Amino acid sequence: MLIELNKELKKSIELLREIGKEYLRPLGIEADRSSQAIPVDHPFYNLVAQTGFMARGIGSTFESGNSEKSTNGRSNNGNSVRNVLMAEEGSYWDRGTLVSLPGPGLGGPPVMQMGTSQQRERFMSIFKQRDKPLWAAFAMTEPEAGSDVAKINTRAIKSEKGWILNGEKMFSSNSSRAEWVVVFATIDPNLGRRGHRAFVVEKGTPGFDISRIEQKMGIKAYETASFKLADCVVDFDNLLGGESYYSSTSKSGFEGAMSTFNATRPIVAAMGVGIARAAYDIAKEFVLNEVPKNSSLRLRRYREKLQVMQAKLTHAKLLCLRAAWLLDCNKPNGFEASMAKLYAPPASLSVVTEASNIVGLENKDKSIYLQKLARDVKAIDIVEGTQQIQRRVVARNIIVN
Amino acid sequence: MDFSIDESIEELIAQVDKFSSKTLRHKARLFESNRSWDQNTLNTFTSLGISELNLPFHENGPSELLAYFIALEHLAKGDAGGLLYADTPGPYSWAISALLEHLPKNFFGDLSKSRFAAIYIKDIKDSSNKVLAWAPGSVDEWNGSLGSASTLIVFGNEYISYLDSHHLKFQQSALDALDASNGVEISWNSLLDSQTFKIDAISSYFIRTMMRQWVTAVMLGVSQASIDYAIDYGNERVVFNNTVTGHQANAFEIAKVYTEIEASRLAYRAAVSMIKNHSNSLDNYDLSQMINQNYIVAGEVSLSATDLSLQLLGGHGYLKDHFVEKWWREVRTLSILFGGLEQAHEDAGNEALNYHDFLVF
Numbered sequence: 001m002l003i004e005l006n007k008e009l010k011k012s013i014e015l016l017r018e019i020g021k022e023y024l025r026p027l028g029i030e031a032d033r034s035s036q037a038i039p040v041d042h043p044f045y046n047l048v049a050q051t052g053f054m055a056r057g058i059g060s061t062f063e064s065g066n067s068e069k070s071t072n073g074r075s076n077n078g079n080s081v082r083n084v085l086m087a088e089e090g091s092y093w094d095r096g097t098l099v100s101l102p103g104p105g106l107g108g109p110p111v112m113q114m115g116t117s118q119q120r121e122r123f124m125s126i127f128k129q130r131d132k133p134l135w136a137a138f139a140m141t142e143p144e145a146g147s148d149v150a151k152i153n154t155r156a157i158k159s160e161k162g163w164i165l166n167g168e169k170m171f172s173s174n175s176s177r178a179e180w181v182v183v184f185a186t187i188d189p190n191l192g193r194r195g196h197r198a199f200v201v202e203k204g205t206p207g208f209d210i211s212r213i214e215q216k217m218g219i220k221a222y223e224t225a226s227f228k229l230a231d232c233v234v235d236f237d238n239l240l241g242g243e244s245y246y247s248s249t250s251k252s253g254f255e256g257a258m259s260t261f262n263a264t265r266p267i268v269a270a271m272g273v274g275i276a277r278a279a280y281d282i283a284k285e286f287v288l289n290e291v292p293k294n295s296s297l298r299l300r301r302y303r304e305k306l307q308v309m310q311a312k313l314t315h316a317k318l319l320c321l322r323a324a325w326l327l328d329c330n331k332p333n334g335f336e337a338s339m340a341k342l343y344a345p346p347a348s349l350s351v352v353t354e355a356s357n358i359v360g361l362e363n364k365d366k367s368i369y370l371q372k373l374a375r376d377v378k379a380i381d382i383v384e385g386t387q388q389i390q391r392r393v394v395a396r397n398i399i400v401n
Numbered sequence: 402m403d404f405s406i407d408e409s410i411e412e413l414i415a416q417v418d419k420f421s422s423k424t425l426r427h428k429a430r431l432f433e434s435n436r437s438w439d440q441n442t443l444n445t446f447t448s449l450g451i452s453e454l455n456l457p458f459h460e461n462g463p464s465e466l467l468a469y470f471i472a473l474e475h476l477a478k479g480d481a482g483g484l485l486y487a488d489t490p491g492p493y494s495w496a497i498s499a500l501l502e503h504l505p506k507n508f509f510g511d512l513s514k515s516r517f518a519a520i521y522i523k524d525i526k527d528s529s530n531k532v533l534a535w536a537p538g539s540v541d542e543w544n545g546s547l548g549s550a551s552t553l554i555v556f557g558n559e560y561i562s563y564l565d566s567h568h569l570k571f572q573q574s575a576l577d578a579l580d581a582s583n584g585v586e587i588s589w590n591s592l593l594d595s596q597t598f599k600i601d602a603i604s605s606y607f608i609r610t611m612m613r614q615w616v617t618a619v620m621l622g623v624s625q626a627s628i629d630y631a632i633d634y635g636n637e638r639v640v641f642n643n644t645v646t647g648h649q650a651n652a653f654e655i656a657k658v659y660t661e662i663e664a665s666r667l668a669y670r671a672a673v674s675m676i677k678n679h680s681n682s683l684d685n686y687d688l689s690q691m692i693n694q695n696y697i698v699a700g701e702v703s704l705s706a707t708d709l710s711l712q713l714l715g716g717h718g719y720l721k722d723h724f725v726e727k728w729w730r731e732v733r734t735l736s737i738l739f740g741g742l743e744q745a746h747e748d749a750g751n752e753a754l755n756y757h758d759f760l761v762f
């Protein structure tokens with residue numbers, strides 16, 4: 001086992017740190033204070049677009065996941081590991097701003113994994129331009145179906161004009177500003193997961209209407225939206241993978257979504273670790289610089305707490321990295337991805353809580369920032385499958401009967 | 402031994418519960434956007450006798466101490482912030498009433514007529530600009546422009562101070578919760594200019610212990626409201642062919658937290674009965690240790706209860722559409738106010754070892 005980062009990756013992390021300090025954190029704090037997402041026309045997004053970030057993503061969305069190019073079992077250029085490390089560092093500065101950044105976001109992985117080569121080119125190439133910021137999004141969740149995705153009720157009916165979509169989606173991050181959204185729908189609810197299909201719905205398609213922006217407790221820098229699909233007609237070419245994907249491989253949109261999760265769960269889990277590391281650093285600095293040196297009992301207790309907090313962060317990060325590394329090796333990682341996503345969010349929340357208890361109200365600015373971090377980190381335990389859903393997956397893998 | 406609760410208290414609970422869930426909860430949400438309480442709600446506080454509860458040992462205060470705490474608990478189910486607004490100085494009322502005989506006559510003036518708040522800071526002699534505290538009441542109110550004479554009582558290690566609002570600077574609170582307390586952050590330059598009195602170490606310790614009793618009741622009320630709400634939601638919401646609460650994994654977690662809240666409630670009510678029996682005794686270490694421990698346990702239980710509640714609503718729990726996110730924030734703020742859990746750990750730990758040097762810290 002070797003845990004070492006190459007020079008290039010270290011450099012990327014350094015660069016992200018600079019950006020984080022200058023932009024991600026201040027913008028995140030402002031969004032939290034005002035309860036307003038960072039506006040689409042914010043100059044920072046133009047800057048991001050100009051650097052070519054949309055095509056590269058925090059790692060490299062274009063080549064992420066179960067890349068078909070991986071033939072020797074160890075290729076994929078370490079992109080998943082890279083994604084995990086960059087997500088952790090970016091979230092250290094501000095997870096909300098990080099997720100708000102232009103680019104394909106969560107929409108990228110399903111297009112890359114399920115889409116035909118033409119579809120990849122068509123939907124992903126728009127992010128290669130550097131003139132203006134563009135977004136994409138992912139919409140699985142519905143008001144009545146979150147964890148239990150088999151229950152999704154958005155209907156897709158094939159017609160002469162194309163696929164007609166009807167239904168309602170909720171919690172779709174960045175969809176209110178997206179060029180396109182990957183929408184999961186069912187061709188027949190009685191088929192359960194086998195009936196799922198993934199469509200790309202483009203901005204401006206008649207019948208596709210954002211109905212509200214959710215009022216979230218935290219991570220306010222990006223918008224999470226509900227939208228309605230009312231007789232929304234999409235082209236046959238917008239069915240991801242084309243009909244052959246679902247018939248020839250006996251796959252469903254559900255399986256496509258699940259393999260997306262194997263790539264994204266370690267990344268999201270690592271975001272929790274990044275947020276909690278920020279809290280840890282604040283608590284450590286407080287203990288070092290603000291607790292009177294003669295409070296020996298207090299200092300001793302804090303020292304113990306800090307080292308337990310640090311251990312939790314290390315353990316969580318290793319689970320994330322291992323799950324990502326397996327993916328980079330083109331090996332199955334569903335079990336490991338769920339372990340990372342099971343362990344990291346509650347561990348991260350407990351670190352933030354401890355940090356908040358240590359600082360108390362003695363340093364007001366730190367205290368208020370820690371409250372923000374707590375609200376931000378709580379979302380990690382919900383998105384990309386709740387802790388309970390990860391327990392289900394992990395239990396199923398270890399308890400055989 | 403008698404664990405029963407008087408019928409009159411049961412009636413009070415029913416009345417307060419109705420007000421909390423039907424009115425207070427919703428009005429507190431409105432407060433978040435309007436930044437003001439409507440007069441009707443404030444009148445209800447008065448009619449329920451909440452504003453009369455300032456001084457529990459006061460002649461005209463409630464005869465039954467337990468009733469006071471139970472009322473707090475159930476009002477907190479409505480809104481902890483509103484409670485702080487109506488029941489100033491709430492957490493300090495014990496300390497004040499217990500200390501009355503140790504302080505110069507008229508130290509507190511005619512409290513029943515003036516609006517005031519009390520706060521606790523560690524080092525009262527630290528007169529730098531850094532000193533900052535939080536208290537309910539709007540900036541206007543504190544500045545006197547709403548006509549109410551506002552007074553701040555500052556408790557600290559071995560000192561107690563009585564400040565007119567002209568000594569103070571105010572700013573709208575940036576705390577993460579308790580919005581409807583209309584809280585202000587208060588800072589001052591020179592505390593020692595004002596009327597400051599030295600008090601003995603035991604009194605000072607007593608103050609910070611007693612206010613924890615108040616916070617304990619409030620945190621448990623919030624937690625109970627939160628878990629009850631999540632159960633109601635989870636009884637309806639179906640995931641994987643079963644209700645959320647019907648999944649044994651969730652039912653077990655709920656049962657655990659529910660029981661922990663119940664145990665915590667019994668313990669703090671037992672402390673109330675101890676207070677009743679030894680009312681003004683300042684050196685009753687059994688009592689203060691119990692109160693500190695109750696506060697720590699209630700804080701930890703409340704953090705996990707409100708977290709489980711939010712989690713049981715999934716993504717919906719993360720939205721302002723439901724109250725669980727508010728209760729989640731509330732408990733996190735309550736558990737760092739007034740010295741927070743860390744200091745309580747220190748105090749309770751010292752007491753457990755009979756290490757009484759802690760009185761001067």
Ligand SMILES: Cc1cc2nc3c(=O)[nH]c(=O)nc-3n(C[C@H](O)[C@H](O)[C@H](O)COP(=O)(O)OP(=O)(O)OC[C@H]3O[C@@H](n4cnc5c(N)ncnc54)[C@H](O)[C@@H]3O)c2cc1C
Pocket residue numbers: 106138139140141143144145146147148170171172173174216219224379382383384385386387388389392638640641645648650651712713714715716717719
């Ligand atoms: C900030 C944010 C951003 C999001 N972004 C997106 C996005 O971009 N795209 C998207 O599609 N979705 C998104 N989501 C939605 C998210 O994926 C769902 O909220 C999540 O999957 C949970 O679904 P739910 O909210 O419907 O909760 P429910 O599924 O209703 O769950 C309720 C409770 O039941 C528990 N539960 C479920 N199944 C079981 C079981 N078998 N046993 C025991 N307990 C169980 C859950 O853990 C939870 O505690 C986002 C959510 C948030 C909060």
